[in-house]
Amino acid sequence: MKPHSAAAGVENVLKILEGRWKLVILFQLFGGKVRRFSDLERAIPAISQKMLIQQLRQMEIDGIVRRIVHHQVPPKVEYCLTEWGQSLCPALDALLRWAAARPDDGIREDPDIPSPAELVAAHERAKHT
Numbered sequence: 001m002k003p004h005s006a007a008a009g010v011e012n013v014l015k016i017l018e019g020r021w022k023l024v025i026l027f028q029l030f031g032g033k034v035r036r037f038s039d040l041e042r043a044i045p046a047i048s049q050k051m052l053i054q055q056l057r058q059m060e061i062d063g064i065v066r067r068i069v070h071h072q073v074p075p076k077v078e079y080c081l082t083e084w085g086q087s088l089c090p091a092l093d094a095l096l097r098w099a100a101a102r103p104d105d106g107i108r109e110d111p112d113i114p115s116p117a118e119l120v121a122a123h124e125r126a127k128h129t
Contacts, residue, residue, distance in 0.1 A: 019058065021047050022055055026085070032081075034079070059085075
């Protein structure tokens with residue numbers, strides 16, 4: 001594969017994953033977890049309902065997340081990763097370890113978003129639940 005085409009492929013994947021909350025949502029769904037919308041809202045308290053809906057919808061369009069609608073009263077909607085979405089886990093694990101190894105400069109861009117080290121710890125805990 002030529003470097004240009006490899007770079008374009010990585011760039012396309014990064015475009016799919018860009019968005020303030022997409023990685024946080026991914027980590028909530030890794031490991032084959034199926035989560036109700038309300039569970040995701042509670043797990044990510046800093047995200048607005050509107051933004052969570054937008055991010056999940058885009059992730060569904062991109063083939064990363066599957067939306068499961070249970071036709072019952074009250075309505076029940078669940079989300080899980082597609083097989084392709086789940087296959088991101090090893091790559092993101094490696095990226096997280098790389099980011100967590102960065103020297104801490106004491107600057108946090110946004111206190112509502114977990115640091116890479118916090119995400120690594122949360123992801124490790126999630127693997128064992």
